[in-house]
Amino acid sequence: MGKSLISNNIRKLRFEHDEMTQQQLADKVGVTRQTIVAIENAKYSPSLELAFRIAHIFGSPLEDVFSYHPK
Amino acid sequence: MGKSLISNNIRKLRFEHDEMTQQQLADKVGVTRQTIVAIENAKYSPSLELAFRIAHIFGSPLEDVFSYHPK
DNA sequence: ACTTTATGTAAAGTAAATTTGACATAGAGT
DNA sequence: ACTCTATGTCAAATTTACTTTACATAAAGT
Numbered sequence: 001m002g003k004s005l006i007s008n009n010i011r012k013l014r015f016e017h018d019e020m021t022q023q024q025l026a027d028k029v030g031v032t033r034q035t036i037v038a039i040e041n042a043k044y045s046p047s048l049e050l051a052f053r054i055a056h057i058f059g060s061p062l063e064d065v066f067s068y069h070p071k
Numbered sequence: 072m073g074k075s076l077i078s079n080n081i082r083k084l085r086f087e088h089d090e091m092t093q094q095q096l097a098d099k100v101g102v103t104r105q106t107i108v109a110i111e112n113a114k115y116s117p118s119l120e121l122a123f124r125i126a127h128i129f130g131s132p133l134e135d136v137f138s139y140h141p142k
Numbered sequence: 143a144c145t146t147t148a149t150g151t152a153a154a155g156t157a158a159a160t161t162t163g164a165c166a167t168a169g170a171g172t
Numbered sequence: 173a174c175t176c177t178a179t180g181t182c183a184a185a186t187t188t189a190c191t192t193t194a195c196a197t198a199a200a201g202t
Contacts, residue, residue, distance in 0.1 A: 006120055035190055048116045052139035063133055068123035106160055
């Protein structure tokens, strides 16, 4: 698929949630830290399931964490 | 990732949208029909980007199309 | 100066999503 | 009976997500 049309505020949400570190978030959602880094920096977009898990950790609806910007 | 904790109402939404066929939906979101079949029958969950594209076609928020059921 | 913690990056591998091509079936229409 | 359309399925190939291991750096603390 083409370039990423999806942005996120994971970093912002991490800090709003007790300065949660990338490693802590990774542990909570069950992936490696590198995966969090890649998603945070929009290197690729996660699977839907992982996106849901991340949103769930932050207690936010998915669309508050990830936004889609179609052309 | 484990078994699918994600359900969807793509089929319902297709019929609500002028009886849209799997092939038509596939064309609109830019994937093959087999991918739509697999997702509709929850064989696997799509990428976040594809999930957004599908929701966008239906003019629905993503969480109206896909629901997450954590344990 | 040293150590620790948080973050970024990169290469090679595994796992999962998606494609391609093909075949099967049930239902609607002729 | 035949044809067409919509759907389901399967196996092999490709692409993308994700893991593992490892190294680099900047900031903060001692």
